[in-house]
Amino acid sequence: MTVRIGLGGIWQETNTFAVEPTTLADFRRYQFFEGPELVASLRGTGTELGGAIDAARQRSAYPVGLFFGAALPSGMVRARAFESMLRRLAALTRARLPLDGLVLSLHGAMVVDGHPDPEAEIVTTLRAVVGDIPIAATLDYHANVGATLPEVTDILVGYRTYPHVDMAERGAEAMEAVLRLLRPPWRGRRPARHLERLPLLTVPPAQEDVAEPMRSILAAAERIRAEPGVWAASALPGFAYAESGRLGFAVYLAAETHAVARARELAAHVWRERDAFSAPLAGPAEAVAEVAGARGRRPTVLVDVADNVGGGSPGDGTALLHALAQAGVAGAIAVIWDPAAVAAAHAGSADRIDLWVGGHSDPAMGPPFRASGPVRRFDSVSYLRTGSYMRGQRVEMGRVAVIETPIGAIVLTENRVVPFDDDHLRAVGLEPRGARVIVAKGAIAWKAAFAGYAARTLYVRTPGYCPAALDQLDYRSRPAPLYPLERDPAWESAVAARLTSGNRP
Template sequence: MAERSANEVAKIGVIGVVHETNTFAPGLTGLDAFRKDWIVGKEAFCERYTGTKTSMGGVIAACQELGAELFPGFYTQATPSGLVTDEAFGAIVDGMVDSIEPGIDGLVVILHGAMVAASYPDAEGEILRRVREKVGRELPVAVTLDLHGNISPEMVGFSDLTVIYDTYPHIDPYERAVEAVYLLNGTVKGAIRPVQKLVHTRMLVAPQAMLTSSGVMKEMMDIAFEMEKEPGVLNIGVAGGFPYSDVADAGMTFVVVVDNDAALADSCGKRLRAAAWERRERFVVRQAEAAEAVELAVRHPEGPVILIESSDNVGGGSPADATHLLPHLLAAPKKSLIVIRDEEAVRQAAKLGIGAVLEYAIGGKSDDVHGEPVLVRGLIRTLFDGNYRHIGAYMTGQYARMGLTAVLECGNVTIILTEKRVAPWDPGHVKFVGLIPEQFHMIVVKSAIAWRTAFGDIAKHTIEVDTPGCCTANLHRFTYTALQRPIYPLDEIQ
């Protein structure tokens, strides 16, 4: 591709798919899961995402700032869940590739980094391979990735620029997309010549250890930020990885992007790997058993106390119907709040109506790992269609859909029953059903870290809970078959 002069208008294309695949989660993810965000063409893309603090909104804003002409193609996304079917993957990748406009000068590909399809363990590597087949080797391609991406050599090899979220909870997708577009524009104009280096740490890290505002992950981010100040370094991406995808390249990685200096990229990668390995033991998460966790929370003088049930982390692909904590909450003397997905129960509540009493065995219906149904009896306080927009710091303005939703009051326990899985990324999932989170002594969050964008500013104390589930922080609970070994902490490595 011929370089464009500084005064010429760059033509920037954008396509994407975002799915975080938990290969240990029950069920498969088919096309229907992606239909709620099935965006084709410029008009639909801009109408949906202009003004939102999303990756898509960032691409739109950056092109406007640069005076670049934007050519959106196909974009879709789905809530984290189980293995993606080949039918869904085929339709999505074909839609992406076919929608790339001819004659563009550069392409942004919005991906997650931990998508797994039945026949394509490295789904994003396959997507980028097919993109390259379509656009050729010369067209600059920039990729944005989630911090939880399992980054493969193919993903880096088929792209020119990789920009990864710097935050968890993820409050910077917009900013990282803007950065990616600016770097892509510089590449198109010939101002920079990116060289990438991928480094794997041989460490498997649970998301519960990836909080970027404090602790060991913040230390790694600070090292990367300091490295980005060095001459010639364009971007340092720190990917904690996603241990719930059993794929060869799962684990913590770094992507170093420099300006035409392979030796510099190699040097930065070695320093980052050494820093991570030195801190490896601090990435291991400590938790309390369910009964102990509730007892500790009850004894705490102030609430809300956040009970972090990360084994049922919706943002990691879990079924959102785990009941391991529910019996202990029902027996506790202080007010608590929990969200549980149960389509049958919420439909029964809708039939009975507001003010009626629902007696029903709820939750624990997805598999035999996330607990058994628990019989509850409670007053139906609210019914809600489940549709709202994010009002908090995470992807402000993003659409959210809980499906049919009922608020059930069972003594000291308030249960939000939802038809669909809902991650606690935004306070809207509580406030839009008329609840005030500060009024609860205990709040159960089916999340690892991202709950902080909903409740972080009101939490008086947090307790990590060790319960079975497909997103548990105890990685020894899983049987990996595809993961490259050895890897810490599953194996002893000298």
């Protein structure tokens, strides 16, 4: 008899400091699949469900498409949108019974008005529909994991890379875990699971997987994962911009024995490294001055850290545009989300345009920048990612206008575009390798696009909803204490003592 594994999920990384809420339309605009369309659209892609689909087919299991909705990072998810999608996911799951297992793509840092732990609620709702069958879920590297999710799922599989380039592999790992739980001697049994949450906040620029401290932390997790009887070991740095009761770094272990001891061992390693999670920044004028004086290879990547589109910031901050203009630097490429400016560019002269761009979403993101020069206009730009991030995923940029200004090419987009590939620039006729400067509105994930040919990188302290300096954030209801916002030697020693006392079998 063919094994039937249901596939679905609801996925979004929420930035609770962003002013724009995330609506059902945002999910429909990004990824919204149900039934057979889910399998047909995601098969062969570098996504979590794409990897799960391919693994199922390789092992003669039948992947059953349920429902999957995903939205780009933005503000708090509207309760009505979440509830509508959860009802649809539950209804489609019920309609496709019997199922032997479930693989779900979740984020872990979604925040929904009125729903304190939405990812746990998704699994709990589906558990009531499918009963006691194996359920595995993938989690983003930036998941803020609460206590309930590890209890209601059988296996959690977290990303191990940042920039995120292993989503398909983690989806395949989740599928393989479900199939293993369906075979003797594990049918009807589950490994022990343990989540260890740390009172520690870290920011994306300090979380790169190939740099310290995450390099050694992830290596320690890999050593534990290689031990006999260990099913999963994840170190999840969390998302500092999703204010909720789940905020902070978490370590997760699933193992046949000693899950608690191994989780606490890894968590103790993380805690010892807490001072290493620092992110030095330059001011806009300082960063641009360094570019102006640089000679030799190009491009330089100016990382507009706080206006990280992949973290929920709007992508229309202008601080670096003004700094480039004031320093007289040319040859830049910068992408600005500004639907109104796109509309004005499409309605104006076909040869030359002169208009204010950016700085419209929030006064903190401005002031707007005066962009003047020849313009190229594009209708409904769409492309497939060809790089390491979610390879094969289709991206809709909407209408686009490219203005050739004295500082370089300003790409105005109707839809927000994350700089996790350089395909979005090539799609509008730009060659990023030849630029003098690339303004990357990201934290680390932009490296999947530009790191291979960037001559140098400067991280810049700019306005936005994803600052690397936590003192720029106005938390209102976070857990406390949290390092480094609170520092007390006695409390820090108590945390270390709890993690290290008797944590070896």
